[in-house]
Amino acid sequence: MIFRLLRLILIAIVAVAAQPSPGAMAQAIGQGSTQLIADQTKAIQDLTAKTDGLEKKLSAPDQDDAGLVDIRLQLEDISRAALNSALAFRSRLNDINARIAVLGPPPAQGQPPEPAIVANERAALTAEKAEINAVVASAQNLSIRISGLVDRIATLRSQLFRSVLTKRYELSDALSPQAFSDAHDQFTGLYKAVASWLTFALKFKFQAMLAATLMALALAAVLLIGGRRLFGRIFEADPSVEEPSYLSRLSVAFWSTLLPTVALGAFLASTVFFFNYYNVLRGDIGEFLNALLSVVAVAFCVNRLTNAALEPRLPNWRLIPVATGPARWLVRLATAMAVVLGFNYFLSVVNEKMGSPLSLTIARSFVATVIVGVILILMGVLKPFRAKDGSWRPWPAWLRFIAIGLGVSTIAAALLGYIGLALFVSIQVVVTGTTLITAYIGFLSARAIGEEGGFADTSVGRWLSANSSYEDTALDQLGLVVSIAINLMIVLVFLPLILLMWGFQPGDIETWAFKLATGVTIGSVTISVLGILTGIVVFAIGYFLTRWFQGWLDGSVMARGKVDTGVRNSIRLAVGYAGVALAALVGISAAGIDLSNLPLVAGALSLGIGFGLQNVVSNFVSGLILLAERPFKVGDWIVA
Numbered sequence: 001m002i003f004r005l006l007r008l009i010l011i012a013i014v015a016v017a018a019q020p021s022p023g024a025m026a027q028a029i030g031q032g033s034t035q036l037i038a039d040q041t042k043a044i045q046d047l048t049a050k051t052d053g054l055e056k057k058l059s060a061p062d063q064d065d066a067g068l069v070d071i072r073l074q075l076e077d078i079s080r081a082a083l084n085s086a087l088a089f090r091s092r093l094n095d096i097n098a099r100i101a102v103l104g105p106p107p108a109q110g111q112p113p114e115p116a117i118v119a120n121e122r123a124a125l126t127a128e129k130a131e132i133n134a135v136v137a138s139a140q141n142l143s144i145r146i147s148g149l150v151d152r153i154a155t156l157r158s159q160l161f162r163s164v165l166t167k168r169y170e171l172s173d174a175l176s177p178q179a180f181s182d183a184h185d186q187f188t189g190l191y192k193a194v195a196s197w198l199t200f201a202l203k204f205k206f207q208a209m210l211a212a213t214l215m216a217l218a219l220a221a222v223l224l225i226g227g228r229r230l231f232g233r234i235f236e237a238d239p240s241v242e243e244p245s246y247l248s249r250l251s252v253a254f255w256s257t258l259l260p261t262v263a264l265g266a267f268l269a270s271t272v273f274f275f276n277y278y279n280v281l282r283g284d285i286g287e288f289l290n291a292l293l294s295v296v297a298v299a300f301c302v303n304r305l306t307n308a309a310l311e312p313r314l315p316n317w318r319l320i321p322v323a324t325g326p327a328r329w330l331v332r333l334a335t336a337m338a339v340v341l342g343f344n345y346f347l348s349v350v351n352e353k354m355g356s357p358l359s360l361t362i363a364r365s366f367v368a369t370v371i372v373g374v375i376l377i378l379m380g381v382l383k384p385f386r387a388k389d390g391s392w393r394p395w396p397a398w399l400r401f402i403a404i405g406l407g408v409s410t411i412a413a414a415l416l417g418y419i420g421l422a423l424f425v426s427i428q429v430v431v432t433g434t435t436l437i438t439a440y441i442g443f444l445s446a447r448a449i450g451e452e453g454g455f456a457d458t459s460v461g462r463w464l465s466a467n468s469s470y471e472d473t474a475l476d477q478l479g480l481v482v483s484i485a486i487n488l489m490i491v492l493v494f495l496p497l498i499l500l501m502w503g504f505q506p507g508d509i510e511t512w513a514f515k516l517a518t519g520v521t522i523g524s525v526t527i528s529v530l531g532i533l534t535g536i537v538v539f540a541i542g543y544f545l546t547r548w549f550q551g552w553l554d555g556s557v558m559a560r561g562k563v564d565t566g567v568r569n570s571i572r573l574a575v576g577y578a579g580v581a582l583a584a585l586v587g588i589s590a591a592g593i594d595l596s597n598l599p600l601v602a603g604a605l606s607l608g609i610g611f612g613l614q615n616v617v618s619n620f621v622s623g624l625i626l627l628a629e630r631p632f633k634v635g636d637w638i639v640a
Contacts, residue, residue, distance in 0.1 A: 036092065037131050040085045044138050047078050047085075051142065054078075055149060058156070068160075072153045079146040086139040089132045096129050165424060168417040169362050182360040189354055190288075197285045205280050212274035220267040237317040244317055247448040247457060253308040253319055254441045261301045268293040284353050291349040295342030302338035302434050306331040309441070319441070323392075326384035337375045341430050344368035344423075362419055369414040369422035376407030376429065432498060439494040446486035455479025535591025542583025550576055 054071050103122050107114050201209050237252050238244070244252075272290060275281045281289060310327040311317045318327065347364050350356075380403030383392035394400055406429055413422035448454050455461040456475045464470050470478070550572050558568045 040135050043085050047082055068153050068157050075146045075149055079143050082139040082142045086136045096125050100125055164420045169419050179359050179363040182357055186356055190350055208278035209280050212278050215274050216271040219270050237314050249317055250445040254445045256308045257305045257438050264300055265297050291346045295346050298342050299338045303335045305434055306334045322384035323386045333375050333379050337372055338430050340368055340371050365419045365423050366414050369410055369426050372426040373407040373411035376403050380404035435494055435497050439490050442490045446483040450480050450483030531591045535587040538590040539583050539587030546579025
């Protein structure tokens with residue numbers, strides 16, 4: 001017994017002797033902190049050097065809007081990296097502050113001096129904290145500097161946009177005979193470039209070109225044939241229906257514009273992709289082809305939209321009750337306007353790639369804007385409605401004045417030399433107008449589907465009603481969900497398109513989406529869409545897991561154990577309450593909401609219970625007591 005006790009004492013002494021001293025541990029931690037400081041200092045120096053290079057680029061006189069957006073995105077990445085460098089010291093600073101608090105304040109004057117080991121440790125911790133604060137301060141200064149550069153970029157972009165719209169050009173040189181000679185030389189150069197590439201492609205890349213074309217055509221065939229089989233009843237008007245409902249007309253107009261346009265866009269994009277994949281295109285021809293296919297897509301979308309809304313062949317399916325003749329003219333005028341602007345865009349790409357003189361660019365834009373202005377005036381003065389007495393009536397006054405006013409202002413701006421302003425207005429009338437009209441039709445369709453009984457009248461609703469057990473109430477609820485989904489899809493698809501048309505760059509949309517997903521700060525509250533969606537998904541998973549566990553516990557465990565029906569009901573409900581409460585807490589935490597604020601919520605809830613919720617809480621607690629004590633249970637008869 002004595003030998004065993006001595007052995008235990010010896011083992012304890014050896015273990016204590018083998019443990020590192022606090023000074024040695026502090027030295028090891030200090031060495032790790034020194035390496036961290038050195039690494040983050042080097043990282044911030046590299047970030048500062050990158051910022052210096054980007055700031056020099058801002059001073060370049062030839063910066064365009066896309067280049068400025070790219071610089072801003074790089075600066076924002078640098079700012080986030082600097083913030084991460086500062087956050088890398090959070091854990092070490094907490095340890096230092098905690099250790100300093102343990103050591104306590106240094107002895108006051110006149111007090112006995114503290115041990116040297118304590119004084120040395122406090123001095124080392126203080127010095128280390130000062131070094132860390134210096135690195136954090138440099139990261140914060142870099143972030144402040146980047147914020148100033150981002151504001152400067154916003155100012156430069158605003159000035160660039162205003163200069164494009166307000167710059168005045170002299171039309172005398174643009175409309176001189178020299179402009180016609182320059183245009184002839186331009187088309188001659190374009191013809192030679194395309195002919196030389198086509199000769200080379202047919203001679204050396206014929207098999208690759210044929211394979212790329214066939215693959216693109218195969219994809220187009222799959223989209224068209226499959227789309228017609230799956231969605232034929234949705235985006236094709238049925239001539240046999242004499243009086244289609246408003247919802248049917250809206251759905252056909254919206255989907256007959258959106259689906260074929262998306263299919264054509266996928267076909268054109270796949271064509272360019274396969275041509276690039278097989279190295280069929282060279283640099284200049286690739287840019288020409290991209291511009292030409294963009295023109296085709298825009299003109300097709302405008303034509304589909306006007307045909308869907310006006311439906312010259314089927315008067316019963318028209319959204320706007322205009323006569324057949326004016327409907328055909330409106331489709332032609334709108335398509336012509338899109339073709340003119342698209343052709344102007346294609347020529348602008350050609351002029352930029354081939355180094356055309358400025359006079360030719362001005363002449364091209366002048367002719368295009370004047371044609372668009374004339375088309376707008378013709379559309380405004382058109383009389384599309386026919387009264388019962390056979391007389392023709394014009395558009396409503398507000399719509400007529402807007403169309404004529406836009407046409408006259410576009411022509412006036414072009415004649416005064418403000419070509420940039422005239423071209424901007426023309427493009428917005430066609431592209432933004434088409435986008436807004438399509439989105440508006442989609443919103444109207446979603447609203448009609450969400451109304452009571454609206455979804456049941458659709459082809460999908462009728463199919464579900466005939467092939468499933470859905471009742472009218474369930475179909476209405478499903479229609480509401482479909483309506484919300486369509487609205488969200490329209491916002492997510494059309495809002496970025498409108499922003500791009502109004503001069504914003506993809507980098508702007510990317511930045512806004514990142515901020516919206518990671519968190520928008522309003523006062524002291526940070527709202528994160530991604531966090532909220534994560535919390536909802538986590539709560540939904542917890543809710544369904546709770547329901548599954550309830551069913552498994554009731555049907556597989558308690559049923560086999562011959563547990564009383566009342567006990568089973570009480571346990572099942574108690575598990576349900578506990579599971580939903582736990583899922584709610586986990587969902588709130590996943591959403592990024594600070595659970596430390598729950599005492600405030602509980603206090604507010606207690607105040608509400610004290611004033612107006614006594615009966616609700618009393619009934620709920622009484623139900624819990626009945627579940628626990630079971631004075632009467634499932635199967636008992638109560639006679640009143």
